[in-house]
Amino acid sequence: MSEDLESQLRTALRPIAPSAALEKKLIACVTAKAPLAPPVAGRRGRLGFHPRARWLSLGVAACLLLALGIQHRLQERHERENGLEARRQVLQALRMTSQKLDLAYEIVKSQSTSLADENPGA
Amino acid sequence: MRHAKIKILLALLAPALAWAGPNPRLLLPDFTALAQKASQAVTITLDPGLLSLAARFLDGNDPQDAATKEVIKGLQGIYVRSYSFDQDLAYRQEDIDAVRKQLAAPGWNRLVETHSKKTHANVDIYIMVDNNQAIGLAVIASEPRQFTIVNIVGAIDLQKLHRLEGQFGVPKLDIDAPKTAH
Numbered sequence: 229m230s231e232d233l234e235s236q237l238r239t240a241l242r243p244i245a246p247s248a249a250l251e252k253k254l255i256a257c258v259t260a261k262a263p264l265a266p267p268v269a270g271r272r273g274r275l276g277f278h279p280r281a282r283w284l285s286l287g288v289a290a291c292l293l294l295a296l297g298i299q300h301r302l303q304e305r306h307e308r309e310n311g312l313e314a315r316r317q318v319l320q321a322l323r324m325t326s327q328k329l330d331l332a333y334e335i336v337k338s339q340s341t342s343l344a345d346e347n348p349g350a
Numbered sequence: 351m352r353h354a355k356i357k358i359l360l361a362l363l364a365p366a367l368a369w370a371g372p373n374p375r376l377l378l379p380d381f382t383a384l385a386q387k388a389s390q391a392v393t394i395t396l397d398p399g400l401l402s403l404a405a406r407f408l409d410g411n412d413p414q415d416a417a418t419k420e421v422i423k424g425l426q427g428i429y430v431r432s433y434s435f436d437q438d439l440a441y442r443q444e445d446i447d448a449v450r451k452q453l454a455a456p457g458w459n460r461l462v463e464t465h466s467k468k469t470h471a472n473v474d475i476y477i478m479v480d481n482n483q484a485i486g487l488a489v490i491a492s493e494p495r496q497f498t499i500v501n502i503v504g505a506i507d508l509q510k511l512h513r514l515e516g517q518f519g520v521p522k523l524d525i526d527a528p529k530t531a532h
Contacts, residue, residue, distance in 0.1 A: 315408055317394045321394045324430055328473055338468070
């Protein structure tokens with residue numbers, strides 16, 4: 229029973245070469261759906277953009293990139309200026325602190341010296 | 351009614367403020383009028399953002415820059431107001447007293463108090479310590495023709511600051527032990 233079914237399936241699923249009529253039919257169908265004329269080369273690009281629009285968009289993109297680059301450069305320069313100014317202020321602040329600490333030291337030192345002069349035996 | 355609301359708000363905020371702990375940042379008065387009278391005015395306000403920006407521009411290969419970078423590492427702010435005048439006592443003592451009053455608050459300790467009879471210069475150095483770490487430094491220096499207030503906020507390593515004095519060409523100062531001279 230099962231052998232019979234198997235042979236039936238094999239017969240049904242065997243590879244069959246297409247007939248010449250089918251080949252003709254397919255070619256006729258493909259030819260009928262093909263475009264009548266190719267797109268006008270030179271006037272429109274592959275994506276269908278007008279060349280002038282394409283150049284314009286490229287120009288706009290280039291300008292945007294340039295503007296971004298300039299802005300980045302200006303920002304960098306501004307940050308550098310701020311950083312150098314902050315550095316200058318830090319150094320100045322610490323220098324002034326040191327000067328005042330030194331002033332305190334000088335006063336203490338001069339008073340210790342005068343006390344020692346007043347009491348040489350001490 | 352409005353005052354009552356403020357009082358209630360302050361009463362509610364008081365525990366939070368007390369919990370916040372001592373604040374080493376001084377409220378420096380507006381010295382704009384004084385700055386106009388001064389022959390030279392220095393106003394430096396460096397918050398944490400500016401300090402970290404400055405640190406990026408300090409050259410680690412330069413000894414002075416490297417030492418400065420080490421000092422400012424744990425700092426949260428440096429505030430300096432300094433005014434020089436062409437004549438004696440052109441500034442009001444009250445301007446300085448307003449700052450001095452803040453240094454009477456708990457947390458601040460007077461490290462050095464000096465007064466020179468010869469030059470009439472007074473220099474007071476205050477420090478705020480929290481958990482054995484200096485978290486604030488204040489210097490008030492008043493001379494006949496100049497007064498300077500310095501407030502450094504943050505974890506100050508006095509040893510590093512000490513080392514820095516030499517870097518700036520200023521003799522080293524012994525600030526390890528509190529001193530008082532009148």
